[in-house]
Amino acid sequence: MQRIKPINIEFDTISLFAGIGGLDLGFKYAGFNLIWANDFDKFACLTYQENVGKEIIYGDIRELQDEIPKHEILLAGFPCQPFSTLGKLQGFSDTQRGTLFFEIQKIIEKHNTKVVVLENVKNIINHDKGKTFDKILLELDKLGFYIYYEVLNSADFGIPQRRNRCFIVAFSKKYFKKTKFEFPKKQKLEITTQDLLDEKVEAKYFLSKKIINTILGYGTKGYMAKPTIDLPISKTLTATMAKMHRASQDNYVTDEKNFVANNDETRTNIRKLTPNECRKLQGFPDDWKQVVSDCQAYKQFGNAVTVNVSYAIAKEIFKFIKLNKL
């Protein structure tokens, strides 16, 4: 990935629900000054500290409100929760309090945050018949922001993975002129999953003869799926892919060379992706250190924002700030 030479822009940035820092790395590479991050998953914090920066704090955001430093930009790839369903049970005021979006809202209000970047699954737009998304937009509007949102696919940013995520970018009316913010333009995909496969792969990643029919089957009544392997553009990596025993939900590749080299007769020549291949399919750098188990690493990469996508957005925000600051 071609990176902009970081220049010291005066905007200090914090990241909530940081995970292993997919959003954070893209913003770092674009020159933003990351000063504070948080997650309540201790393994994600370990990986972040080893690879992204020491600024991550382990703990539940609901208990850390007083520790959040002064900042200008807030990043948050937050878990999606319904507003209205909770509301039905607990009344309107508790509706907001019960959700993690409310934590974000409180921080923005207290710190006069200038730019907000939110990330979520594509389906947040339709979640709870659109009410969740409407509520988020309404609250940002009430806080005085120009709001833009778009669904971006990692496959349009140089990464052979179909991963649609919704990004909301909001600029405070107090600090910016009203000009349309442009999301990054799609790029032509020049590589396939096969170009990213590891040279040497251990036998443990290959499917055993015993389970291959289940894994590459059509599923059961509750969940039917068409078996596909060797996809040039991988299916979305998921946080639960470590389980890898669900019919046709994850990515599998044929790897004759390593199958022959490993010489294990209990296995087939089809295998799952290695954590290192998942790293590449999420745009994390080559000098990445895996400091957790394979199971945790799969979960972490499955949860992350693709770095190429966050980098592309960060560059556009950078341009916008330069041109439109009041």
Ligand SMILES: C[S@@+](CC[C@H](N)C(=O)[O-])C[C@H]1O[C@@H](n2cnc3c(N)ncnc32)[C@H](O)[C@@H]1O
């Ligand atoms: C989808 S992941 C975030 C991906 C990440 N933002 C990125 O850029 O790669 C959501 C994260 O939110 C964290 N999380 C959920 N609830 C939390 C809470 N109450 N306090 C802190 N972290 C929380 C989870 O541990 C998970 O790592």
